[in-house]
Amino acid sequence: ARRVDHVARALGLRELGDLSGAVAELRRAVRSTEENALLRMFVHGGIVDRMLPLVRGPGGLAGEQVDATVAFLDVADFTAVTRKHPPESALRRLNANFEVILPELESRGGVVDKFLGDAVMAVFQGEGHVARALDACLAVRQRLQGLAWSGGDASPYAHGVCMGVDTGPVLSGNVGAAGRGRLDHAVLGDVVNTAARLATVAARDPVLVSETLA
Secondary structure (H helix, E strand, O other): OOOOOOOOOOOOHHHHHHHHHHHHHHHHHHHHHHHHHHHHHHOOHHHHHHHHHHHHOOOOOOEEEEEEEEEEEEEOOOHHHHHHOOHHHHHHHHHHHHHHHHHHHHOOOOEEEEEEOOEEEEEEEOOOHHHHHHHHHHHHHHHHHHHHHHHOOOOOOOOOEEEEEEEEEEEEEEEEEHHHOEEEEEEEOHHHHHHHHHHHHOOOOOEEEOOOOO
C-alpha cells in the first residue's frame, strides 16, 4: 500500500495578511447585510430602493412631484388603552392591529410611509392608485371587524379604525440635515394634510374621503 504524507506548511506574512484582509472584508459584508435587514424593518423596502440613488447622487436632497393617494388609518380610541394597560400590553395590542393592517395595504401596492403613534400613513402610486387605496381600507375594516367579532370585547381588534383618504399631487423626497447624518423620506402637501385631518374626524370604521373623491 502506498503511504501518503500530509505536510502542513506555515503561512508566510503576506499570506497571513491576505487572509486577515479577507476575514475583515467578510465581517464588513455580514455587518452590512445585517444593517440593511435592520433598516428594512424600520423603513419600507420600496422607500429604501428609491432613496439610495438620490442619496448617492449629486442631488441627494432632490425631490419629485407625483400623483398619489394617501391613506391614514388610526386605531380608534387607543390613547385610553395607554392609560389603562401596562406599556408592554398596550404595545402588544397596538401591534396586533398593525399586523393585520399592513398586509392589506402592501398587498395592494401601498407603501407604508410612516407610523405616527397609533396611526399609519400609506401612499399609493401608479395605475389605479385610488381604487387600490380604497379597496385596501375596506379590506382592513373587514378583517378587523371579523377578528373583533370572533374575539369579543376584550379582543385587541375591537377598537376599529378611523380612516381618511385623499388623492392628488404630492411632493416626495428626502428631508433633514444631511450634514448631521440625519435624513428621512417624506411625502408632503395638501393631500397628506387633508387625509390626516379626515382620519382625525372620521367615525370608527367608515372611510372618510375628500371632496376630490366624493
